[in-house]
Structure formats: structure tokens, C-alpha cells
Amino acid sequence: MDPVAQKGSGIGFIDILQEGLCEHLADLAQQCIAGFSDDRPVSASLVRSRLTNALTGAPPVLAVARVDRGITGWCAVRRPEPGEARARLWGPVVAPGARRTGLATRLLDAVVGATPWPLMTTDVPADRHGAADFFARSGWTELDTVTVLHGTPTQGSTEATTADTAPELEA
Numbered sequence: 442m443d444p445v446a447q448k449g450s451g452i453g454f455i456d457i458l459q460e461g462l463c464e465h466l467a468d469l470a471q472q473c474i475a476g477f478s479d480d481r482p483v484s485a486s487l488v489r490s491r492l493t494n495a496l497t498g499a500p501p502v503l504a505v506a507r508v509d510r511g512i513t514g515w516c517a518v519r520r521p522e523p524g525e526a527r528a529r530l531w532g533p534v535v536a537p538g539a540r541r542t543g544l545a546t547r548l549l550d551a552v553v554g555a556t557p558w559p560l561m562t563t564d565v566p567a568d569r570h571g572a573a574d575f576f577a578r579s580g581w582t583e584l585d586t587v588t589v590l591h592g593t594p595t596q597g598s599t600e601a602t603t604a605d606t607a608p609e610l611e612a
Contacts, residue, residue: 451513452506452551462505463488465512470534491531494520501531504551506544513539516548518556528558549579 455462463485471483492501499520506514516532533548553560562581565572573583 451508452504452547454551454555455503455505456500458489458492458500458503460485466515466534469512469515469536472537473534492517492519494522496522502528502552502555504548504555506535506539506548508539512536514544514548516545516552518552518558518560521558526559527561528556530560530562545575546579 467483467485467488470488474481474483492503493499494501497520501517501519503517504515505512514533514535516530516534519529519531521528530549530552532552533545535545535548562576565576577583
């Protein structure tokens, strides 16, 4: 279904993850994480790998919001892998200029309503207070607080802990 053709909310579902679409989704995701602790390169191939079922290749349940021909937001559910009980929610991702309009709630409601599986969300970094508040207002339960760190520890640093220096960690 072409989301541009859908009347009213401007939100539609897309059944196929085409390369050009993955580029648009990646660009918007990169805009949304800029300056936060989880700021790292988001590519079309990363989006495709996170949204597509790894074992079956099944596409996600993907809701996209458009204004004219531009994507202003998206939310997706990666189908559960064989043997898994839960599907994984990705997003909602909303363009900075379209925030506080209810779009994230409409995207989340759209994918949750179209998904027959129990859901879990991706990790929400501790510095994303707005995201944590959004999910709490939407009825989600916080299981743990997560801080996402990136970087490379200095060689020989006594403050850096790795799997090699922490024998009590299990694989």
C-alpha cells in the first residue's frame, strides 16, 4: 500500500523493504540520535538487518508517516524469530520538526494494532528522558535502565573492564 495515497493520518503500512526506503529510514534515524549517547552511524544495511527477520527473511510490520513525498516518521516491528515468543519494536522515529504533534503515538498505535505478537522494545538509553517518558505514558513497563556507551578504552587503562579482565563474566 502506498502511504502517500492513504487519507487522514498520513500513516500507511509498507510490505517490502526496498533499498531506497531503507536509506530514508536510516537518514531519519540518524537525525534523531544525533548528539545522544547512542549516536553512531545508521546505514540502510543496518536498518534492513535490524528490521528483517534474520532466519526467515520476513519483512517487518512497518508504519511510515509522510508529508508530501518526505518521510516524517516510522515505527516497525521485527517479527519474532522461530522459537521466540516476542517481536521487537523499533521506534517510533519522528523527525525533529514533527515532534510533539502526536505522530509518535499514532505510529506506535498503528504498529501495535497490526501486530499479533507480544512486543518488547529496543533499549532506551538513560539519557533519552523524553523517550522513556513517552513509553511510560503509552503504557509500557520499564524493565531496566540502560546507558549506551561508545568509544575505545585507552590501552593499558586500569579503569577499562573487558571480558578478558573480568573472569566472572559468562559468555
